[in-house]
Amino acid sequence: MNSPILFLHQNPFSRIVIALIIGIIVGIYFNIIGISFFSFIIAIVLYTLKRFVFNKDEYKFRWMHGMAFVLVFVGIGNLVCILHKEAIQSVPEEQTFIATIIETPTEKPRSVLITVDLQNKAINSYKSVLFLQKDSNALNLSEGDKIITHVRLKETDLSFFNNKGIYATAYVTSTQWYLMKINTKFSLKNKANKASKALLGVFKDFINPNNFGLISALTFGDTSSLNSEIKxxxxxxGSSHVLSVSGLHIGIIYIAFSFIFSFLGKNKIGTIFKHICIILCIWIYAFLCGLPPSVVRSAAMLSLISGAYIFQKKSATYNAVFFSAFLMLLYEPMYLYDIGFQLSYCAVLSILIFHKKIYKLIPLKNKILDNIWSLTSVSIAAQLGTFPISLYYFHQFPTYFLLSNYIAIPCSTLLIYLSICLFFTSFIPIISGFIKTVINYIAEYMQDGISYICNFPYASINIEIELWQVYAIFGLILSTYMMLTKRRFCYVCSNLCIIIIFLTNGIIVDLCKLFTTFAEV
Structure with a gap:
């Protein structure tokens, strides 16, 4: 990574995303649509001045084009956010609704969660979540089905729902709803869910019941059979990321098919065809997983990165990541506050920025040791980008995350590959029987190994930090990286400033606690 300014110049979509994020934050806190029009007007004025008034000295006034560019996307971000918020209405009173299921139902231990669009004569559209009493009728529902229900919605302030534009939930008993219409239209997501359930049905015939929950979570992201102790x-x-299909799993599939289609990369045309085949296989896997949002996000990101490799430009890789983030935020601005979205993109960017530098710190000639170090460097790079966010949301730091990843990542990789082999050989008893035995052994070893690490002293340290400290830690990480790579005094000063701010805040907090104690006495 070059200097931050040069990085922004080389990756234009990074500037677009930053401007869009600023606009979304402005829209959330101020909710004034006029800010967007003001931004557009200022952008037009700056562009006009640069184009017709200050056109002789282009270098001196080059910032005008950049500022106009930024203001346009700040305005777009603010506008998209306000339009999204205006679509959200107050929680309606108890009444009868026609509820259209808009996402794949999720089976819970005692209920079935459905995300619905509620409609009646008074309300045109209202997005909410209903928890249906678990029975055979509820389990047979699918996306696109319509039910009639009489419910009293309750307002929810859970950020998990709020970030998806859902502000009300309700529990519905079996007698409070009935099926109005089964969705007969073609739905890609419905087909994907049926394919995913069919594959899980194949695995259920082979996998030990104690390991089935882990295998279904690793391969298809289905955590409904996973017990709370394993979670x-x-x-x-620090290895919970392997339990939900996301970037890691898509990356494993990407590596596998990169190896399978490696014979195509002999020339430029072959390389293009190779990456097209890889992208196709990635989306087939995403389809078999049921096309959940996290998988679609990761598949889209990796597809764009794979496309970037066709042009053999590192900057194209960064731009692909930022472009996918831009599309996601434009579609749903509240993804900005989604934990999965934040962790996913921070992990990918952190790996792109830090991995090679960390990997080169210890050159190893032994291939086995080199592979182990490569895995370690990826884990460290990903942790650098995600641990400030994890501390803020989960208030704990897994001390032995490197050790657990030595077990979790190789085992999950083997289990994914073996599960694919099991599916294709399920009709051959001898081969499928052998693969089944190996899968069950690896799954048991993985669970026992992770459980053993959790019993180590200080396996998890509880740390609570505030939002400004998240930004400060990220600033410290980037500043330290720039200081070590560029060796400039300005980065030393920035590090010292951040450390002084942390120490000063600690002293002020301790003094406040001391004064509070004396006041109580």
């Missing part, structure tokens, strides 16, 4: 162990050890 807790993986979260505590």
């Amino acid at each position: 807790q162990d993986f979260a505590k050890s």
Whole structure:
């Protein structure tokens, strides 16, 4: 990574995304549509001045084009956010609705979660979540189905729902709803969910019941069969990312098909065809996973990165990441506050920025040791980009995350590859029987290993930080990186300033606690 200014110049979509994010934040806190029009007017004025008045000294006034460019996307971000917020209405009173299921139903231990669009004579459209009493009728529902229900919605302030534009939920018993219309229209997502359930049905015939939850989570992101103890162990050890299909899993598939189609990369045309095949395979896998948002996001990001490699430009890789973020935020501005969105993009950018530098710190000639170090450097790079966010939301730091990733990542990679092999050989008893035995052994080893690490002393350290400290930690990480690579005094000064701010804040907090104690006495 070059200097931050040069990086922004080389990657124009980074500037677009930053401007869009600023606009979204302005829209959330101020909710004034006039800000967008003001931004557009100032942008037009700056562009006109640069084009017709200060056109002789282009270098001196070059900032005008850049500022106009930024203001346009700040205005767009503000406008998109306000339009999104205006679509959200106050929570309606108890009444009867026609509810159209707009997302794939999710099976819970005692209920079935459905995201619906509610409609009646008084309300044109209202997005909410209903928890249906678990029975055979609720389990048979699919996206696009319509039900009639009489419910009293309750307002929810859970950020998980609010970030998706959902501000009300309700629990609905079996007697409070009935099926109005089954969706008969073609739905790609419905087809994907049926394919995913069919594949899980194949695995269920082979996999040990104690391991089925882990296998279904690793391969297709289905955590409904995963018990809470396993979830807790993986979260505590810092390896919970393997339990939901996301960038890691799509990356594993990408590596596999890169190897399979490696014979095509002999020339330029072959390279283009190779990456087209890889992108196609990535989306087939995403389809088999049921096309959940996290998988679609990762597949889109990696597809753009794969396309960037055709042009053999590193900047194109960064631009591909920022372009996918731009599209996601333009579609749903509240993704900005989605934890999965934040962790996903921070991890990818952190790996792109830090991985090669960390990897080159220890050159190894032994191939086995080199592969181990490569895995370690990826884990460290990803952790650098995600741990400030994890501390802010989850208030804990997994001390042995490197150790747990030595178990979680290789095992999950093997389990994904073996699961694919099991599917294709399920009709051959001898081969499928052998693969089944290996899968069950690896799954048990993985669960036991993660559980063992969780019992280590200080396996997880509880740390609570504020939002400004998240930004400060990111600033410290980037400033330290620039200081070590560019060796400039300005980065030393920025590091010292951030550290002094942290220390000063700690002293002020301690003094406030001391004064509060004396006041109480």
